[in-house]
Amino acid sequence: MRKTTTTATALLAGVSLAAFAAPASADDHESTVSVLHGVPGLTVDVYINGEEALPDFAPGTLTDPMMLAAGSYDIEVYADGDTPDSAEPAISAEGLEVPGGANLTLAAHLGEDGTPMLSAFANDVSTTEAGQARLTVRHAAAAPAVDVRAGGSPVIEGLTNPDEKVLNLDAGSVSADVVLAGTDEVVLGPADVNLAEGTNTIVYAWGSAEDGTLDLAVQTIDGLHSAPEGVPSGQGGLADQGALLVLALAGAAGAVVAGRRVIRANVTAA
Amino acid sequence: MRPRSRRRTRLDIVALLVTVVCVAVAGWALRGLLSSPVPQAADFGTDSPVSTAQAAPSSDTPAADDASGAAATEAPESPVADRSADDGRPAPQAAAPAAGSVPTPPARSSAALADRPDPAPAPVRLRAPSVDLDVPLDAVGVAADGQMEIPEDADRAGWYRHGPAPGTDNGSAVIAGHVDDRSGPGAFLALTEAREGDELEVDLADGSTATYRIVSRVSVAKPELAVDDLFRRDGSPTLHLVTCTGEWSRQTGHYTDNLVVTAEPVQG
Numbered sequence: 101m102r103k104t105t106t107t108a109t110a111l112l113a114g115v116s117l118a119a120f121a122a123p124a125s126a127d128d129h130e131s132t133v134s135v136l137h138g139v140p141g142l143t144v145d146v147y148i149n150g151e152e153a154l155p156d157f158a159p160g161t162l163t164d165p166m167m168l169a170a171g172s173y174d175i176e177v178y179a180d181g182d183t184p185d186s187a188e189p190a191i192s193a194e195g196l197e198v199p200g201g202a203n204l205t206l207a208a209h210l211g212e213d214g215t216p217m218l219s220a221f222a223n224d225v226s227t228t229e230a231g232q233a234r235l236t237v238r239h240a241a242a243a244p245a246v247d248v249r250a251g252g253s254p255v256i257e258g259l260t261n262p263d264e265k266v267l268n269l270d271a272g273s274v275s276a277d278v279v280l281a282g283t284d285e286v287v288l289g290p291a292d293v294n295l296a297e298g299t300n301t302i303v304y305a306w307g308s309a310e311d312g313t314l315d316l317a318v319q320t321i322d323g324l325h326s327a328p329e330g331v332p333s334g335q336g337g338l339a340d341q342g343a344l345l346v347l348a349l350a351g352a353a354g355a356v357v358a359g360r361r362v363i364r365a366n367v368t369a370a
Numbered sequence: 371m372r373p374r375s376r377r378r379t380r381l382d383i384v385a386l387l388v389t390v391v392c393v394a395v396a397g398w399a400l401r402g403l404l405s406s407p408v409p410q411a412a413d414f415g416t417d418s419p420v421s422t423a424q425a426a427p428s429s430d431t432p433a434a435d436d437a438s439g440a441a442a443t444e445a446p447e448s449p450v451a452d453r454s455a456d457d458g459r460p461a462p463q464a465a466a467p468a469a470g471s472v473p474t475p476p477a478r479s480s481a482a483l484a485d486r487p488d489p490a491p492a493p494v495r496l497r498a499p500s501v502d503l504d505v506p507l508d509a510v511g512v513a514a515d516g517q518m519e520i521p522e523d524a525d526r527a528g529w530y531r532h533g534p535a536p537g538t539d540n541g542s543a544v545i546a547g548h549v550d551d552r553s554g555p556g557a558f559l560a561l562t563e564a565r566e567g568d569e570l571e572v573d574l575a576d577g578s579t580a581t582y583r584i585v586s587r588v589s590v591a592k593p594e595l596a597v598d599d600l601f602r603r604d605g606s607p608t609l610h611l612v613t614c615t616g617e618w619s620r621q622t623g624h625y626t627d628n629l630v631v632t633a634e635p636v637q638g
Contacts, residue, residue, distance in 0.1 A: 155475065157478070160481055161478045161480055162478060163478040164477045166476040229512075230512045231532060273486065291483050292486075293483065294486040317482065317483075318482070323603075325532065327601035328516060328601065329515070329517050330516075330518070330595060330597065331546045331595065331600075331613075332513075333520050333546050333547060333613045
Protein backbone atom coordinates (compact mmCIF):
# COMPACT_ATOMS: atom_id res chain seq x y z
CA MET A 101 0.00 0.00 0.00
CA ARG A 102 1.07 3.50 -0.74
CA LYS A 103 2.78 5.15 2.16
CA THR A 104 0.85 8.11 3.42
CA THR A 105 3.09 11.09 3.60
CA THR A 106 2.79 13.97 5.97
CA THR A 107 3.02 16.49 3.22
CA ALA A 108 0.54 19.24 3.85
CA THR A 109 -1.08 20.26 0.64
CA ALA A 110 -4.11 22.37 0.26
CA LEU A 111 -5.54 23.41 -3.01
CA LEU A 112 -7.53 26.55 -2.58
CA ALA A 113 -7.91 27.58 -6.17
CA GLY A 114 -11.45 26.28 -6.21
CA VAL A 115 -12.51 28.48 -3.34
CA SER A 116 -11.95 31.72 -5.17
CA LEU A 117 -14.42 30.53 -7.78
CA ALA A 118 -17.01 29.96 -5.14
CA ALA A 119 -18.23 33.52 -5.12
CA PHE A 120 -19.38 33.18 -8.70
CA ALA A 121 -21.14 29.90 -8.16
CA ALA A 122 -22.98 31.15 -5.11
CA PRO A 123 -26.69 31.76 -5.51
CA ALA A 124 -27.63 35.34 -4.75
CA SER A 125 -30.15 34.25 -2.18
CA ALA A 126 -27.79 32.12 -0.14
CA ASP A 127 -26.88 33.26 3.28
CA ASP A 128 -23.70 35.26 2.98
CA HIS A 129 -22.53 34.10 6.35
CA GLU A 130 -22.24 30.41 5.70
CA SER A 131 -21.55 27.91 3.00
CA THR A 132 -22.71 24.43 2.17
CA VAL A 133 -19.80 22.04 2.50
CA SER A 134 -19.65 18.34 1.68
CA VAL A 135 -16.60 16.19 2.34
CA LEU A 136 -15.45 13.39 0.04
CA HIS A 137 -12.87 10.80 1.01
CA GLY A 138 -10.93 9.80 -2.08
CA VAL A 139 -7.70 8.38 -0.71
CA PRO A 140 -7.72 4.60 -1.21
CA GLY A 141 -7.05 2.17 1.58
CA LEU A 142 -7.00 4.63 4.43
CA THR A 143 -9.81 5.04 6.94
CA VAL A 144 -9.33 8.38 8.62
CA ASP A 145 -10.52 10.74 11.31
CA VAL A 146 -11.06 14.30 10.08
CA TYR A 147 -10.44 17.13 12.52
CA ILE A 148 -11.72 20.61 11.92
CA ASN A 149 -10.10 23.34 14.01
CA GLY A 150 -8.67 20.72 16.34
CA GLU A 151 -11.95 18.92 16.98
CA GLU A 152 -12.82 15.53 15.62
CA ALA A 153 -15.56 16.18 13.05
CA LEU A 154 -15.66 13.00 10.98
CA PRO A 155 -14.56 9.89 12.86
CA ASP A 156 -13.88 6.65 10.95
CA PHE A 157 -14.28 8.22 7.54
CA ALA A 158 -13.92 5.48 4.95
CA PRO A 159 -12.57 5.83 1.39
CA GLY A 160 -15.25 6.28 -1.24
CA THR A 161 -17.75 7.91 1.07
CA LEU A 162 -19.30 11.35 0.92
CA THR A 163 -20.90 13.33 3.71
CA ASP A 164 -24.25 15.03 3.47
CA PRO A 165 -23.89 18.76 3.01
CA MET A 166 -23.23 20.67 6.23
CA MET A 167 -23.40 24.38 6.79
CA LEU A 168 -20.11 25.94 7.77
CA ALA A 169 -19.94 29.56 8.84
CA ALA A 170 -17.76 31.70 6.63
CA GLY A 171 -14.30 31.91 8.06
CA SER A 172 -10.93 30.26 8.29
CA TYR A 173 -10.64 26.57 9.02
CA ASP A 174 -7.78 24.24 9.83
CA ILE A 175 -8.40 20.77 8.44
CA GLU A 176 -6.37 17.81 9.63
CA VAL A 177 -6.78 14.25 8.47
CA TYR A 178 -5.38 11.49 10.69
CA ALA A 179 -5.10 7.82 9.97
CA ASP A 180 -7.83 6.08 11.96
CA GLY A 181 -6.71 5.69 15.55
CA ASP A 182 -4.11 8.45 15.47
CA THR A 183 -4.85 11.63 17.37
CA PRO A 184 -3.37 15.11 17.29
CA ASP A 185 -1.53 14.15 20.49
CA SER A 186 -0.04 10.93 19.23
CA ALA A 187 0.82 11.52 15.59
CA GLU A 188 1.29 13.91 12.73
CA PRO A 189 -1.66 14.31 10.37
CA ALA A 190 -1.65 12.38 7.11
CA ILE A 191 -2.96 15.44 5.32
CA SER A 192 -3.56 18.91 6.60
CA ALA A 193 -4.65 22.29 5.36
CA GLU A 194 -4.31 25.36 7.49
CA GLY A 195 -6.34 28.46 7.05
CA LEU A 196 -8.81 27.09 4.52
CA GLU A 197 -10.98 30.08 3.77
CA VAL A 198 -14.64 29.22 3.51
CA PRO A 199 -16.53 32.10 1.85
CA GLY A 200 -20.18 32.91 2.48
CA GLY A 201 -22.93 31.70 0.21
CA ALA A 202 -20.98 29.02 -1.61
CA ASN A 203 -21.44 25.33 -2.21
CA LEU A 204 -18.16 23.50 -1.76
CA THR A 205 -16.88 19.97 -1.74
CA LEU A 206 -13.76 19.35 0.27
CA ALA A 207 -12.05 16.31 -1.18
CA ALA A 208 -9.20 14.34 0.33
CA HIS A 209 -7.54 12.60 -2.61
CA LEU A 210 -4.28 11.69 -4.26
CA GLY A 211 -2.34 14.13 -6.37
CA GLU A 212 -1.09 13.10 -9.78
CA ASP A 213 2.12 11.82 -8.16
CA GLY A 214 0.25 9.88 -5.50
CA THR A 215 0.67 12.39 -2.69
CA PRO A 216 -2.47 12.76 -0.54
CA MET A 217 -3.91 16.25 -0.73
CA LEU A 218 -7.00 18.29 0.02
CA SER A 219 -8.88 20.14 -2.66
CA ALA A 220 -11.79 22.52 -2.15
CA PHE A 221 -13.99 22.47 -5.20
CA ALA A 222 -16.70 25.07 -5.81
CA ASN A 223 -19.85 23.34 -7.03
CA ASP A 224 -21.81 25.06 -9.77
CA VAL A 225 -25.31 25.33 -8.35
CA SER A 226 -26.58 27.86 -10.85
CA THR A 227 -29.93 27.10 -12.46
CA THR A 228 -29.93 24.63 -15.34
CA GLU A 229 -32.02 25.20 -18.43
CA ALA A 230 -35.27 23.27 -18.63
CA GLY A 231 -34.56 19.75 -19.86
CA GLN A 232 -30.87 19.97 -19.12
CA ALA A 233 -28.50 18.47 -16.60
CA ARG A 234 -25.05 19.55 -15.52
CA LEU A 235 -22.11 17.15 -15.52
CA THR A 236 -19.00 18.04 -13.57
CA VAL A 237 -15.96 15.77 -13.93
CA ARG A 238 -13.09 16.10 -11.46
CA HIS A 239 -9.71 14.45 -11.82
CA ALA A 240 -8.77 13.47 -8.29
CA ALA A 241 -6.70 10.38 -9.05
CA ALA A 242 -3.00 9.52 -9.17
CA ALA A 243 -3.15 9.22 -12.94
CA PRO A 244 -2.03 11.20 -15.98
CA ALA A 245 -4.21 13.39 -18.15
CA VAL A 246 -7.40 11.72 -19.31
CA ASP A 247 -10.24 12.14 -21.78
CA VAL A 248 -13.82 11.47 -20.80
CA ARG A 249 -16.01 9.90 -23.45
CA ALA A 250 -19.79 9.78 -23.54
CA GLY A 251 -21.28 7.21 -25.88
CA GLY A 252 -17.80 6.62 -27.31
CA SER A 253 -17.01 10.19 -28.34
CA PRO A 254 -14.81 12.51 -26.25
CA VAL A 255 -16.68 15.22 -24.36
CA ILE A 256 -13.75 16.25 -22.16
CA GLU A 257 -10.16 16.15 -23.35
CA GLY A 258 -6.86 16.45 -21.53
CA LEU A 259 -8.22 16.74 -18.00
CA THR A 260 -5.47 16.69 -15.37
CA ASN A 261 -5.39 16.33 -11.60
CA PRO A 262 -6.80 18.31 -9.73
CA ASP A 263 -8.81 20.07 -12.43
CA GLU A 264 -12.47 19.85 -13.31
CA LYS A 265 -14.65 20.35 -16.33
CA VAL A 266 -18.32 21.39 -16.29
CA LEU A 267 -20.75 20.54 -19.07
CA ASN A 268 -24.44 21.31 -19.51
CA LEU A 269 -26.10 18.46 -21.38
CA ASP A 270 -29.55 17.20 -22.23
CA ALA A 271 -30.82 15.20 -19.28
CA GLY A 272 -30.67 11.44 -19.62
CA SER A 273 -28.47 8.46 -19.06
CA VAL A 274 -25.04 8.42 -20.69
CA SER A 275 -22.55 5.61 -21.01
CA ALA A 276 -19.27 7.21 -20.00
CA ASP A 277 -15.71 5.97 -19.85
CA VAL A 278 -12.35 7.49 -19.05
CA VAL A 279 -9.36 6.94 -21.35
CA LEU A 280 -5.76 8.07 -21.19
CA ALA A 281 -5.66 11.42 -22.97
CA GLY A 282 -5.47 11.07 -26.72
CA THR A 283 -5.74 7.28 -26.65
CA ASP A 284 -8.39 4.57 -26.65
CA GLU A 285 -6.92 2.96 -23.55
CA VAL A 286 -9.83 2.73 -21.11
CA VAL A 287 -8.83 3.29 -17.49
CA LEU A 288 -12.31 3.58 -16.01
CA GLY A 289 -15.73 2.38 -17.12
CA PRO A 290 -17.73 2.30 -19.16
CA ALA A 291 -20.40 3.15 -16.63
CA ASP A 292 -23.97 4.33 -17.04
CA VAL A 293 -24.26 7.74 -15.46
CA ASN A 294 -27.75 9.07 -14.86
CA LEU A 295 -27.83 12.78 -15.56
CA ALA A 296 -31.15 13.73 -13.99
CA GLU A 297 -32.73 16.94 -15.20
CA GLY A 298 -32.06 19.93 -12.99
CA THR A 299 -29.13 18.34 -11.16
CA ASN A 300 -25.39 18.80 -11.09
CA THR A 301 -23.94 15.30 -11.20
CA ILE A 302 -20.36 15.52 -10.05
CA VAL A 303 -18.17 12.55 -10.98
CA TYR A 304 -14.77 12.11 -9.36
CA ALA A 305 -12.09 9.87 -10.77
CA TRP A 306 -10.13 8.83 -7.69
CA GLY A 307 -7.59 6.25 -6.57
CA SER A 308 -4.31 5.31 -8.18
CA ALA A 309 -3.66 4.01 -11.69
CA GLU A 310 -0.37 2.48 -10.56
CA ASP A 311 -1.99 0.58 -7.71
CA GLY A 312 -5.04 -0.42 -9.73
CA THR A 313 -7.39 1.38 -7.36
CA LEU A 314 -8.99 3.79 -9.83
CA ASP A 315 -12.67 4.24 -9.20
CA LEU A 316 -15.53 6.66 -9.72
CA ALA A 317 -17.33 8.57 -6.99
CA VAL A 318 -20.53 10.49 -7.60
CA GLN A 319 -22.04 13.46 -5.84
CA THR A 320 -25.43 14.80 -6.90
CA ILE A 321 -26.80 18.26 -6.21
CA ASP A 322 -30.42 18.57 -7.21
CA GLY A 323 -33.01 21.32 -7.24
CA LEU A 324 -31.25 23.38 -9.94
CA HIS A 325 -34.10 22.94 -12.45
CA SER A 326 -35.98 25.71 -14.20
CA ALA A 327 -39.34 25.71 -15.95
CA PRO A 328 -39.91 25.59 -19.71
CA GLU A 329 -40.50 29.02 -21.17
CA GLY A 330 -44.07 28.41 -22.21
CA VAL A 331 -46.68 25.98 -23.50
CA PRO A 332 -47.30 26.36 -27.27
CA SER A 333 -50.38 24.20 -27.51
CA GLY A 334 -52.18 25.20 -30.70
CA GLN A 335 -50.97 25.10 -34.24
CA GLY A 336 -53.83 25.35 -36.68
CA GLY A 337 -55.70 28.51 -35.90
CA LEU A 338 -58.82 26.48 -36.57
CA ALA A 339 -60.09 26.34 -33.02
CA ASP A 340 -63.52 27.54 -32.12
CA GLN A 341 -62.81 31.21 -32.46
CA GLY A 342 -61.36 31.03 -35.94
CA ALA A 343 -64.40 29.11 -37.11
CA LEU A 344 -66.65 31.58 -35.32
CA LEU A 345 -65.05 34.45 -37.11
CA VAL A 346 -65.84 32.88 -40.47
CA LEU A 347 -69.44 32.36 -39.37
CA ALA A 348 -69.70 35.91 -38.12
CA LEU A 349 -68.50 37.28 -41.44
CA ALA A 350 -70.89 35.03 -43.33
CA GLY A 351 -73.72 36.14 -41.09
CA ALA A 352 -72.90 39.80 -41.56
CA ALA A 353 -72.66 39.40 -45.33
CA GLY A 354 -75.99 37.60 -45.32
CA ALA A 355 -77.56 40.39 -43.30
CA VAL A 356 -76.30 43.03 -45.71
CA VAL A 357 -77.65 41.17 -48.74
CA ALA A 358 -80.98 40.55 -47.07
CA GLY A 359 -81.19 44.10 -45.81
CA ARG A 360 -80.59 45.54 -49.28
CA ARG A 361 -83.31 43.29 -50.60
CA VAL A 362 -85.79 44.49 -48.00
CA ILE A 363 -84.99 48.09 -48.79
CA ARG A 364 -85.35 47.47 -52.50
CA ALA A 365 -88.70 45.71 -51.95
CA ASN A 366 -89.97 48.60 -49.86
CA VAL A 367 -88.89 51.13 -52.45
CA THR A 368 -90.73 49.18 -55.13
CA ALA A 369 -93.84 49.01 -52.95
CA ALA A 370 -93.86 52.72 -52.32
CA MET B 371 -102.50 45.78 -58.63
CA ARG B 372 -103.42 44.11 -55.40
CA PRO B 373 -101.99 40.66 -56.22
CA ARG B 374 -98.73 42.23 -57.13
CA SER B 375 -98.66 44.20 -53.94
CA ARG B 376 -99.30 41.02 -51.99
CA ARG B 377 -96.42 39.39 -53.85
CA ARG B 378 -94.21 42.24 -52.79
CA THR B 379 -95.33 41.78 -49.20
CA ARG B 380 -94.44 38.06 -49.40
CA LEU B 381 -91.08 39.04 -50.79
CA ASP B 382 -90.59 41.43 -47.90
CA ILE B 383 -91.40 38.68 -45.41
CA VAL B 384 -88.95 36.27 -47.04
CA ALA B 385 -86.25 38.92 -47.07
CA LEU B 386 -86.94 39.73 -43.41
CA LEU B 387 -86.75 36.06 -42.46
CA VAL B 388 -83.42 35.68 -44.24
CA THR B 389 -82.15 38.77 -42.46
CA VAL B 390 -83.28 37.50 -39.07
CA VAL B 391 -81.55 34.17 -39.64
CA CYS B 392 -78.36 35.87 -40.73
CA VAL B 393 -78.41 38.27 -37.79
CA ALA B 394 -79.00 35.34 -35.44
CA VAL B 395 -76.02 33.46 -36.86
CA ALA B 396 -73.86 36.56 -36.67
CA GLY B 397 -75.00 37.24 -33.13
CA TRP B 398 -74.25 33.72 -32.05
CA ALA B 399 -70.83 34.00 -33.60
CA LEU B 400 -70.17 37.29 -31.87
CA ARG B 401 -71.32 35.86 -28.56
CA GLY B 402 -68.81 33.07 -29.02
CA LEU B 403 -66.08 35.58 -29.67
CA LEU B 404 -66.98 37.68 -26.68
CA SER B 405 -67.43 34.81 -24.25
CA SER B 406 -63.76 33.95 -24.54
CA PRO B 407 -61.46 36.34 -22.78
CA VAL B 408 -59.91 39.04 -24.83
CA PRO B 409 -56.15 38.61 -24.85
CA GLN B 410 -54.34 40.76 -22.37
CA ALA B 411 -50.96 40.34 -23.96
CA ALA B 412 -49.19 43.63 -24.10
CA ASP B 413 -46.89 42.32 -26.76
CA PHE B 414 -49.58 40.75 -28.85
CA GLY B 415 -48.13 39.48 -32.06
CA THR B 416 -44.63 39.07 -30.80
CA ASP B 417 -43.22 35.72 -29.97
CA SER B 418 -41.17 36.25 -26.86
CA PRO B 419 -41.85 33.44 -24.43
CA VAL B 420 -38.50 34.19 -22.82
CA SER B 421 -40.13 36.89 -20.81
CA THR B 422 -42.76 34.66 -19.26
CA ALA B 423 -41.18 34.28 -15.87
CA GLN B 424 -40.20 37.88 -15.51
CA ALA B 425 -43.28 39.42 -17.04
CA ALA B 426 -45.73 37.97 -14.58
CA PRO B 427 -45.70 40.19 -11.49
CA SER B 428 -48.79 42.04 -12.63
CA SER B 429 -51.76 41.27 -10.43
CA ASP B 430 -54.50 42.23 -12.86
CA THR B 431 -54.18 39.25 -15.14
CA PRO B 432 -57.28 37.20 -15.90
CA ALA B 433 -56.12 34.70 -13.30
CA ALA B 434 -55.60 37.15 -10.50
CA ASP B 435 -59.03 36.77 -9.01
CA ASP B 436 -58.84 33.04 -8.92
CA ALA B 437 -57.26 32.05 -5.66
CA SER B 438 -56.32 28.58 -6.78
CA GLY B 439 -55.42 29.46 -10.32
CA ALA B 440 -52.20 28.09 -11.62
CA ALA B 441 -50.94 31.33 -12.88
CA ALA B 442 -50.30 34.81 -11.76
CA THR B 443 -51.91 34.50 -8.35
CA GLU B 444 -48.68 35.72 -6.93
CA ALA B 445 -45.56 37.21 -8.27
CA PRO B 446 -43.36 34.31 -9.26
CA GLU B 447 -40.41 33.69 -7.08
CA SER B 448 -37.10 34.24 -8.65
CA PRO B 449 -35.55 30.99 -9.77
CA VAL B 450 -32.83 31.53 -7.25
CA ALA B 451 -35.16 31.86 -4.32
CA ASP B 452 -37.02 28.85 -5.63
CA ARG B 453 -33.93 26.82 -5.67
CA SER B 454 -32.91 27.57 -2.15
CA ALA B 455 -36.37 26.63 -1.00
CA ASP B 456 -36.50 23.26 -2.65
CA ASP B 457 -32.93 22.14 -2.43
CA GLY B 458 -33.42 18.42 -2.25
CA ARG B 459 -30.52 17.95 0.13
CA PRO B 460 -31.04 20.19 3.07
CA ALA B 461 -28.18 20.45 5.44
CA PRO B 462 -28.71 18.60 8.67
CA GLN B 463 -27.45 21.60 10.59
CA ALA B 464 -29.90 24.31 9.72
CA ALA B 465 -28.72 26.89 12.21
CA ALA B 466 -25.60 28.74 11.28
CA PRO B 467 -22.76 27.84 13.57
CA ALA B 468 -20.45 30.53 14.78
CA ALA B 469 -17.43 31.08 12.60
CA GLY B 470 -14.83 28.48 13.21
CA SER B 471 -17.06 26.17 15.17
CA VAL B 472 -17.38 22.56 14.15
CA PRO B 473 -20.75 21.06 13.35
CA THR B 474 -21.85 17.71 14.64
CA PRO B 475 -20.84 14.94 12.23
CA PRO B 476 -23.05 14.95 9.15
CA ALA B 477 -24.52 11.76 7.77
CA ARG B 478 -22.47 10.11 5.06
CA SER B 479 -23.03 7.61 2.35
CA SER B 480 -21.19 5.71 -0.32
CA ALA B 481 -20.26 7.83 -3.29
CA ALA B 482 -20.17 4.79 -5.54
CA LEU B 483 -22.02 5.04 -8.82
CA ALA B 484 -25.60 4.08 -7.97
CA ASP B 485 -28.26 2.53 -10.10
CA ARG B 486 -30.88 4.89 -11.30
CA PRO B 487 -33.69 4.99 -8.75
CA ASP B 488 -37.02 3.66 -9.93
CA PRO B 489 -39.06 6.58 -11.20
CA ALA B 490 -42.72 7.00 -10.35
CA PRO B 491 -45.02 5.29 -12.89
CA ALA B 492 -45.63 7.48 -15.91
CA PRO B 493 -49.16 8.51 -16.87
CA VAL B 494 -50.47 6.84 -20.02
CA ARG B 495 -54.02 8.12 -20.44
CA LEU B 496 -56.13 11.07 -19.31
CA ARG B 497 -59.89 10.97 -19.04
CA ALA B 498 -62.44 13.65 -18.22
CA PRO B 499 -65.77 11.76 -18.40
CA SER B 500 -67.87 14.91 -18.00
CA VAL B 501 -66.67 16.31 -21.33
CA ASP B 502 -65.94 13.02 -23.15
CA LEU B 503 -62.22 13.63 -23.09
CA ASP B 504 -60.15 10.44 -23.38
CA VAL B 505 -56.65 11.02 -24.63
CA PRO B 506 -53.48 8.91 -24.71
CA LEU B 507 -50.39 10.54 -23.19
CA ASP B 508 -46.77 10.78 -24.28
CA ALA B 509 -43.88 11.62 -21.96
CA VAL B 510 -42.42 14.84 -23.34
CA GLY B 511 -39.60 17.19 -22.49
CA VAL B 512 -38.41 20.54 -23.76
CA ALA B 513 -38.42 21.67 -27.39
CA ALA B 514 -35.44 23.38 -29.01
CA ASP B 515 -36.97 26.81 -28.40
CA GLY B 516 -37.09 26.24 -24.65
CA GLN B 517 -40.83 25.73 -24.50
CA MET B 518 -42.59 22.60 -23.35
CA GLU B 519 -42.71 19.94 -26.04
CA ILE B 520 -46.25 19.10 -27.20
CA PRO B 521 -47.14 15.97 -29.21
CA GLU B 522 -47.61 16.90 -32.87
CA ASP B 523 -50.75 14.81 -33.02
CA ALA B 524 -53.58 16.88 -31.57
CA ASP B 525 -55.34 13.64 -30.61
CA ARG B 526 -52.61 12.99 -28.04
CA ALA B 527 -51.39 15.03 -25.09
CA GLY B 528 -47.98 15.30 -23.45
CA TRP B 529 -46.93 14.87 -19.83
CA TYR B 530 -43.89 16.95 -18.81
CA ARG B 531 -41.58 14.10 -17.82
CA HIS B 532 -39.01 16.26 -16.02
CA GLY B 533 -41.59 17.33 -13.48
CA PRO B 534 -43.70 15.32 -11.02
CA ALA B 535 -45.89 12.48 -12.30
CA PRO B 536 -49.62 12.46 -11.60
CA GLY B 537 -50.33 10.45 -8.48
CA THR B 538 -47.17 11.55 -6.67
CA ASP B 539 -47.19 13.47 -3.43
CA ASN B 540 -45.44 16.71 -4.30
CA GLY B 541 -45.52 19.40 -6.91
CA SER B 542 -47.36 20.07 -10.11
CA ALA B 543 -47.85 17.45 -12.81
CA VAL B 544 -48.33 19.18 -16.17
CA ILE B 545 -50.20 17.68 -19.13
CA ALA B 546 -50.54 19.80 -22.28
CA GLY B 547 -52.18 19.20 -25.63
CA HIS B 548 -52.88 21.11 -28.79
CA VAL B 549 -56.30 22.71 -28.95
CA ASP B 550 -56.21 22.03 -32.66
CA ASP B 551 -53.97 21.27 -35.56
CA ARG B 552 -54.14 22.08 -39.24
CA SER B 553 -56.70 19.37 -39.79
CA GLY B 554 -59.13 20.45 -37.12
CA PRO B 555 -59.90 20.47 -33.40
CA GLY B 556 -57.62 18.67 -30.96
CA ALA B 557 -58.59 16.50 -28.01
CA PHE B 558 -57.95 19.31 -25.54
CA LEU B 559 -60.59 21.51 -27.16
CA ALA B 560 -62.89 19.63 -24.76
CA LEU B 561 -61.22 21.40 -21.86
CA THR B 562 -63.03 24.59 -22.79
CA GLU B 563 -66.20 22.80 -21.66
CA ALA B 564 -64.76 21.40 -18.42
CA ARG B 565 -66.15 22.83 -15.22
CA GLU B 566 -65.07 23.22 -11.63
CA GLY B 567 -65.85 20.03 -9.73
CA ASP B 568 -65.47 17.76 -12.76
CA GLU B 569 -63.35 14.68 -12.18
CA LEU B 570 -60.20 13.81 -14.06
CA GLU B 571 -58.74 10.32 -14.17
CA VAL B 572 -55.15 9.60 -15.07
CA ASP B 573 -54.20 6.01 -15.85
CA LEU B 574 -50.64 5.22 -14.82
CA ALA B 575 -48.20 2.77 -16.35
CA ASP B 576 -48.47 0.45 -13.35
CA GLY B 577 -52.19 -0.03 -13.96
CA SER B 578 -53.38 2.26 -11.19
CA THR B 579 -55.46 5.38 -11.66
CA ALA B 580 -54.98 8.77 -10.03
CA THR B 581 -58.19 10.77 -9.63
CA TYR B 582 -58.36 14.55 -9.49
CA ARG B 583 -61.10 17.15 -9.22
CA ILE B 584 -61.01 20.41 -11.14
CA VAL B 585 -60.77 23.43 -8.85
CA SER B 586 -60.27 26.16 -11.42
CA ARG B 587 -60.10 26.98 -15.11
CA VAL B 588 -58.48 30.21 -16.18
CA SER B 589 -57.19 31.86 -19.33
CA VAL B 590 -53.86 33.59 -19.12
CA ALA B 591 -52.13 35.69 -21.73
CA LYS B 592 -49.14 33.63 -22.74
CA PRO B 593 -46.47 36.13 -21.71
CA GLU B 594 -47.99 36.16 -18.25
CA LEU B 595 -48.11 32.41 -17.73
CA ALA B 596 -46.37 31.87 -14.39
CA VAL B 597 -44.25 28.96 -15.54
CA ASP B 598 -42.30 28.72 -12.29
CA ASP B 599 -45.50 28.00 -10.42
CA LEU B 600 -47.00 25.86 -13.17
CA PHE B 601 -43.94 23.59 -13.29
CA ARG B 602 -43.10 23.62 -9.58
CA ARG B 603 -41.50 20.44 -8.27
CA ASP B 604 -42.59 20.75 -4.67
CA GLY B 605 -45.56 21.93 -2.66
CA SER B 606 -49.07 20.51 -2.64
CA PRO B 607 -49.83 17.84 -5.26
CA THR B 608 -51.62 19.34 -8.25
CA LEU B 609 -52.49 18.36 -11.80
CA HIS B 610 -52.39 21.12 -14.40
CA LEU B 611 -53.89 20.68 -17.85
CA VAL B 612 -52.77 23.28 -20.35
CA THR B 613 -53.89 24.09 -23.85
CA CYS B 614 -54.25 27.18 -26.01
CA THR B 615 -57.06 29.65 -26.30
CA GLY B 616 -57.62 33.27 -27.12
CA GLU B 617 -57.09 34.63 -30.59
CA TRP B 618 -55.09 33.06 -33.33
CA SER B 619 -52.25 35.30 -34.40
CA ARG B 620 -51.36 34.70 -38.02
CA GLN B 621 -48.19 36.70 -37.51
CA THR B 622 -46.75 34.35 -34.94
CA GLY B 623 -48.65 31.18 -35.72
CA HIS B 624 -49.67 30.98 -32.07
CA TYR B 625 -52.70 31.58 -29.95
CA THR B 626 -52.48 34.52 -27.62
CA ASP B 627 -53.57 32.77 -24.42
CA ASN B 628 -53.14 29.59 -22.44
CA LEU B 629 -56.10 27.83 -20.87
CA VAL B 630 -54.98 26.35 -17.55
CA VAL B 631 -57.12 23.79 -15.73
CA THR B 632 -56.06 23.16 -12.15
CA ALA B 633 -57.08 19.96 -10.35
CA GLU B 634 -56.39 18.55 -6.92
CA PRO B 635 -56.19 14.90 -5.94
CA VAL B 636 -59.35 13.20 -4.74
CA GLN B 637 -58.52 11.41 -1.51
CA GLY B 638 -59.17 7.70 -1.30
